[in-house]
Amino acid sequence: MVAYAGVLTAAFAITVLCGFAPRAARFDTLQVQRIDVAEPDGTLRTVISNHARLPGIIVRGKEQSFERPQAGILFYNDEGSENGGLIFGGHRNANGEVADSGGSLSFDRYDANQIVQLLGVDDHQDRMAGLVVSDSPEKASGHRRIWLGRGDDGAATLALMDGAGRKRLLFQVPAEGDPSLVFLDTQGQVVQRLAPATT
Incomplete structure (x- = not known):
């Protein structure tokens, strides 16, 4: 009887403990509209969302309304402030034109705007792909400082801008034609152009 009671008690203890132990779940398919990843205190750290439920800024x-035409993943710092994301989208508008087609991976400076962005856009308004590095002062609008990529004209370009966002140096290889190195003044006027010698 003592042995029976001991076995029964052990079995009961195992059942209770296993019933309350955290377990990993496996699913073949999980369909959701949004997933919020938060710290134990509720601080938001990551949002994975469709277009309809992607939050504002x-x-x-505290959320501020901001229209985003994409779906994606948004990242938040330890204080619950957005500091980057991976967004993507694309659809046809009422005129049948491809709109908002492309993707962007960006990282923000603490308490400020984007400092690095990798993007690719190909729709009826824009065709570009490249890397952007920007200044991002606290509580002020930043300026693009580096662009490395391909623009609407098909040219491969490295553009270097000054602190005010003005293009000052361009390395450019067009889709057809000769490469060039162009120096510009603060008004955007060409002050010197270097190109291969013609034969």
């Missing part, structure tokens, strides 16, 4: 846990 969240700063220190």
Whole structure:
């Protein structure tokens, strides 16, 4: 009887403990509209969402309305402020034109705007793919400082801008034609152009 009671008690204890132990779940398919990943205190750290439920801009846990035509993943810092994301989209508008087609991976400076962005866009308004590096001062609009990529004209370009966002140096290889190195003044006027010698 003692042995029976001991076995029964052990079995009961195992059942209770296993019933409350955290378990990993496996699914073949999981379909959701949005997933929020948060810290134990509720601070938002990551949102994975469709277009309809992608949040606006969240700063220190407070959301400000902001229309985004994409779906994607948004990243938040330790204070619950957005600091980057991976977004993507694309559809046809009422005129049948491809709109908002492309993707972007960006990283923000603490308490400021984007400092690095990798993007690719190909729709009825824009055709570009490249890497952008920007200044991003706190509580102020930043300026693009480096563009490395391909633009609407098909040219492969490395553009270097000054602190005010003005193009000052361009390395460019057009889709057809000779490469060039162009120096510009603060008004955007060409002050010197270097190109291969013609034969």
